[in-house]
Amino acid sequence: MHQPAGRPAATAFVPGHVTGFFSAHPAPDPGAAGSRGAGVALSDGVTVTVTPGSGTRLNGETVDIAPVGTVLDRLGTEASVEAETPLPIGSGFGVSGAVALGTALAANAAFDCGRTENELVEVAHCAEVEAGTGLGDVVAQARGGLPIRLEPGGPRHGTLDGLPARPRIEYVTFGELSTETVLSGDTDRLSAAGAEALDELLAEPTVDRFINTSREFADAAGLLTDDVSEAIEAVEAAGGQAAMAMLGRTVFATGTGLSDAGYEPTVCRVDAAGGRLVDRDA
């Protein structure tokens, strides 16, 4: 498409993504590295606008998000990146992956980089893996829905499926967990629990089973914090189901699980589309 007259600019939206369970699969080639697991793409996400210039801002503040620079380098561009999100940062919503993928989609459109969707997802996935800020958010955020990562890696290596459901989602956040710290530690126990959870989900691919296996995973992987554990138990006591977002001190529930337990959660829906350009003239 021809660019509108004036300064090139483009905007992309990428959903937030909470992972319920995962196994880590490092590899020398970042395109082959990634995770297996399952999660939810959220209607709360990150809007990324790219224009000529430099610097990255998140909700108006100058930030250094390592994958963003890598994405722009790989596309052979320099740009100013403005990201806006209502999501908590560092709390398991895949904000860094969303900014990376949104930057790739918007920069490609603004500067006519001529890449396909798979190529842009690959660039963002590799940038995220190299920075150590995530392993599987980008491919899940590109697909949308309730993505199942069957095989790890970017589009050239990975395989995705999805749960065909669109539950209402509630979430509360108690604070940050460092993805880098967990992923750079011993992930054997975590990955064994994640592989088991995936087998259980594929035996009965429903939302109920997804939340159940996710809850069991957080416990088995030794990642539960006291506040998260308390909230999950409160939801269950009220007759609902909840799990922990990997990796953050965040609890998510389907339906009215957290409300029924007396919390005041943020409410959103499943984002079916995944990362995409925003129609600027819509």
Next chain:
Amino acid sequence: MHQPAGRPAATAFVPGHVTGFFSAHPAPDPGAAGSRGAGVALSDGVTVTVTPGSGTRLNGETVDIAPVGTVLDRLGTEASVEAETPLPIGSGFGVSGAVALGTALAANAAFDCGRTENELVEVAHCAEVEAGTGLGDVVAQARGGLPIRLEPGGPRHGTLDGLPARPRIEYVTFGELSTETVLSGDTDRLSAAGAEALDELLAEPTVDRFINTSREFADAAGLLTDDVSEAIEAVEAAGGQAAMAMLGRTVFATGTGLSDAGYEPTVCRVDAAGGRLVDRDA
């Protein structure tokens, strides 16, 4: 998710899909059969509601859409299928594929069939191929956006990519072409032209190139009718770009191509999400 109280029911939306160019790839296994090519998923689509009962209705009229019965059989269910669409029938918009995929998504949700998204797309794709009503619409309609079918087949065999763009789309329809008649004839010339068009698109994966290669394909494959040819030439004379929808006497253009040429087109957008359940309580 728990079903709401009362009669099980679910609704899915599947975008219409116009193919710009394709090559046909028959195979004994319908999951491996399909087409390579590229097209556009449209915000005009088909809404499918499944409830207990029997019979298929399209815009209120009882119809026999062969793939629908196959999909329900494979899911082990019987159902009443109500499909509604503003799209012209038999004119290259993939309505049969949309009804097949919508039936699969909605029946799975209404009757707890426990299939994943890929499994439902596979069922709908195979039903469409077996009926001879289409080769590649279902996988494209499941992905959304501007899908590129790199390798033919359902999710177990095929490979998709996409053009990262969201142009405004205009279309006019002059009448029907029979998909079955074209696909059951000699497709060698058509497929050679389709393979060449795909190579050209992948060398420069942009919307402009997609429309250009599609226009050249319709000519090279010998599928142009006089009314379609006249409309495409009129759009070009007015400075725009248009192509023919495979397989129908339908012309589609980006931006305001058909309006600028004096036609009164239907206007829609790209559907980014692809086939999905509709939130009934949204």
